[in-house]
Amino acid sequence: MAKAGLHVLLFPLLLTALLQSCHGQERKVHIIYMGERPQGDFSLASTHHSMLEGVLGSISSAKESLVYSYGRSFNGFAAKLTDEEVGKLSEMEGVISVFPNHKLKLHTTRSWDFVNLPAGSGKVGGTQGDVIIGLLDTGIWPESESFSDEGLSSPPSKWKGKCIGANFTCNNKIIGARYYNSDNSFDSTDFKSPRDSEGHGTHTSSTAAGREVAGASYFGLAEGTARGGVPSARIAMYKVCWSSGSCSSADVLAAYDDAIADGVDIISVSLGFGSFLQYLExxxxxxxxxxxxxxxxxxxxxxxxxxxxxTINNYAPWIVTVAASTIDRKFVAQVVLGNGQVYTGLSINSFNLYGKSFPLIWGGDAANYSAGADTEISKFCSLGTLNSYEVLGKIVLCEFLDDGTGVLLANGVGTIMADSSIKDFAFNYPLPATVISTEDGLRVLDYIRSTEKPIATILVGEIWKDVMAPYVVSFSSRGPNPITPDILKPDLTAPGVDILAAWSPVAPPSIAFEDTRSVNYNIISGTSMSCPHVSGAAAYIKAAHPNWSPAAIKSALMTTASNVDPKKHEDLEFAYGSGQINPLRAVDPGLVYDASEADYIDFLCRQGYNTTTLKLITGDNSSFCTTTVPGRAWSLNYPSFSVAVEDGLPIRAVFSRTVTNVGPPNSTYTLSWYMPPSINVVVEPSVLSFSATGEKKSFTVKVYGPSIAQRPITSGAIIWNQGVLHMVRSPLVVYTVLPGSSLPFSSSSKKKANFKRSSMYHKNGIFGHK
Structure with missing residues (x-):
């Protein structure tokens, strides 16, 4: 998982003066969102300058204020504004919303085999080389073997992108690359180009679409053939994140504006916010x-x-939201004490001490008193708290999970960290290290206390079989959906733990900045790693079915997902959604729950947005809301079913769904479902017969039952079966919430959407009857 932080901007005195209003308010970057791009081949920059001139008073001030003019794919701009200027702009005709330039954070081989997509399985029809995956990330290292263009033809004719930046060359694999930095703030390690100094973007890109590279490993660990899900697909990199670990809203929107117009097929976004945002901010x-x-x-x-x-991020229904799960291996490193006792911990430990034992000391006995540390502080081994004279040449027992730099810079040989909070994934460290349980840590401390000259060694890392896999890792964010509880999130889970993929050779390979080693392949974990697995799987389906809509591809991935054992997850579908991706099955799902732009517009209407707003978003005067009262989202043709019930109220829900036959003609599907006995489910009709490919059939699902007092989640599934040929499975969840705690509407649907967490400026009349 990647490090995070905020950019600190240092302005010259003259620029600082320009950025102050007459009232002394500092101008900050805001995004002005205006919806769909107007028809016609013209630049919108002059319109945006004119709007700013009307607020700021001069064209020179407008040009100084403007950061981005979005106009290739949608309409809007980013500008430096005071709060007063934000208020004036938000009232202008055509403005949908104005919101601050939020900071986003990064969500930081064998995995493709684990999800049943072995090497060479891409020859299923269609042309993978015509599929373009766009990634918004930290950049890419173009010289990596994973991005070789050997054997690849010229980019598809639809491609309209560019390769921008010094000391960076694209090829027939990486066919486009751009970079964005609205803060104009760079660290000394940053490249002012799409080149990756962090490793994160190189890792995600190669996971989604890296070429096959034999013999890839992390210092000999996990050696094998590294490859992406679609090795012949093309890559376009849009660098929006920098070495500080943050990525700005203005840059993300600029990247989307370009990526859409450039002609990508799939967009992969391994980043998000730490707070809830409404859809239009x-x-x-x-x-x-x-x-x-x-x-x-x-x-x-x-x-x-x-x-x-x-805690879920990226919960809009037109996005496929990806959780992270394990694969059938785990990295362990064992500690051997001088008395022969062996303790097993989690670590991607590439350092080999060759069995040599070293003096062992507890961090609490090596306090750096000159720095103000005492035993209660130094036992955690944080940077600067250890006495280097006491630690020199020793292995240190620490009572906290850290990055190891405290011991490293105090000249320690290695570290044993005792922390039970990490049980299902491993880090790599800049020195020999392992993380054992708190209980085992106490046993090691007892050995230190009872032995005159305690010694220990840390063995090089090993890979053990994880028989429990797959299960959703503890760090993966959970649902329910904080904005629209009727839409189940996450949608899917995919491998995101201990993933080997390409890396930037100038980026530290471990979680410590002080690690000066260089690697071409690295092992890291995060939902950042699971996301490109789904991006690759989506590209795999796109190659086989180039005319399928985004919703159809998403549906295919969800309804064919492999079941995840619910006994391993107390939060059930709030952890794993529909299950773990199964790309081979997803190519032939039988039925899909398709959804068009009109369906999502109807969804937004039911979220409380009005016709005037939605006409601006779509650029289509025919967009119309049939209802002005916020209500439930059960009519959206979504491949899963979610019922949020206020505590103490009976269960009453009615879903309407339509499935499209994408399998052979003359197909018949029969219904099966399961839920706990206290909840009743009625599906009508119970048989769907299709005479043609592309034919649609509709059905309703009624869910009812008595109140279920404060039950976190109850789940089952609705399944359409075509014998042994197809099984189209959709999860059904019912859960209770305290009145008003998470529902954006009351049980009577008379209350407007709750936007208390929003810091967005809305144009008057964005909700309601206009």
């Missing part, structure tokens, strides 16, 4: 909506804030 929701209108699916990471509920 979320740059990923806005960008992915306009991408969806052009037939482009966005795959986005769920976030790394688990295992707590309501």
């Amino acid at each position: 979320d740059p990923i929701a806005i960008g992915s909506f306009h991408a969806m209108r052009k037939g482009i699916l966005t795959s986005a990471s769920a976030g790394n804030s688990g295992p707590y509920p309501f």
Whole structure:
């Protein structure tokens, strides 16, 4: 998982003066969102300058204020504004919303075999080389073997992108690359180009579409053939994240504006926010909506804030939201004490001490008193708290999970960290290290206390079989959906733990900045790693079915997903959604739950947005809301079913769904379903017969039952079966919430949508009857 932080801007005195209003208010970057791009081949920059001139008073001030003019794929701009100027702009005709330039954070081989997509399985029809995956990330290392263009033809004729930046060359694999930095703030390690100094973007790109590279490993660990899901697909990199770890809303929207117009087929976004945002102040929701209108699916990471509920990111229904799960291997490193006792911990430990034992010391006995540390502080081994004289040449027992730099810079040989909070994934460290349980840590401490000259060694890392896999890792963010509880999120889970993929050779390979080693392949974990697995799987389906809509591709992935054992997850579908991706099955799903732009417009209407707003979003005067009262989202043709019930109220829900036959003609599907006995489900009709491919059939699902007091989640499934040929499975979840705690509407549907968490400026009349 990647490091995070905020950019700090240092302005020259003259620029600082220019950025102050007459009232002394500092101008900050805001995004002005205006919906769909007007028809016609012209630049919108003059319109945006004119709007700013009307607020700022002069064209020179307008040009100084403007950061981005979005106009290739949708209409809007980013500008430096005071709060007063924001208020004036938000009232202008054609403005949908004005919101601050939020900071997003990154959500940081064998995995493709584990999800049943072995090497060479891409020859299923269609042309993978025509599929273009666009990634919004930290950049890419173009010289990596994973991005060789050997044997690849010229880019597809539809491609309109560019390769921008010094000291960076594209090829027939990486066919486009751009970079964005609205803050104009760079660290000394940053490249002012799409080149990757962090490793994250190189890793995600190669996971989605890297070429096959034999003998790839991390210092000999996990050696094998590294490859992406679609090795012959093309890559377009849009660098929006920098070495500080943050990525700005303005840059993300600029990247979406370009990616859509450039002609990508799939957009992969391994980043998100740490807080809830409404759909029209979320740059990923806005960008992915306009991408969806052009037939482009966005795959986005769920976030790394688990295992707590309501932590999910990227929850818009037109996005496929991806959780992270394990594969059938885990990295361990054992500690051997001088008395022969062996303790097993988690670590991707590439350092080999060759069995040599070293003196062992507890961090609490090596306090750096001159720096103000004492035993209660130094036992955690944080940077600067250890006495280097006491630690020199020793292995240190620490009572906290850290990056190891405290011991490294105090000249220690290695570290044993005792922390039970990490049980299902491993880090790599800049020195020999392992993480054992708190209980085992106490046993090691007892050995130190009872032995005159305690010694230990840390063995080089090993790979053990994880018989419990797959299960959703603890850090993966959980649902339910904080904005629209009737839409189940996450949608899917995919491998995101201990993933080997390409890396930037100038980026530290471990979680410590001080690690000066260089690697071409690295092993890291995060929903950032699971997201490109789904991006690759989506590209795999796109190659086989180039005319399928984003919703159809998403449906195919969800309804064919492999079941995840519910006994391993107390939060059930809030952890794994429909299950783990199964790309081979997804190519032939039998039926799909398709959804058009009109379906999502109807969804937004039911979220409380009015006709005037939606006409601006679509650029279509025929867009119309049939209802002005916010209500349930059960009519959206979604491949899963979610019922949120206020505590103490009976269960009453009616869903309407339509499935499209994408299998052979003359197909008949019969219904099966399961739920706990206390909840009743009625599906009508119970048999769907199709005479042609492309034919549609509709059905209703009624869910009812008595109140279920404060039950976190109850789940089952609705399944359409075509004998042994197809099984189209959709999860059905019912859960209770405290009145008013998460529902954006009351049980009577008379209350407007709750936007208390929003810091967005809305144009008057965005909700209601206009």
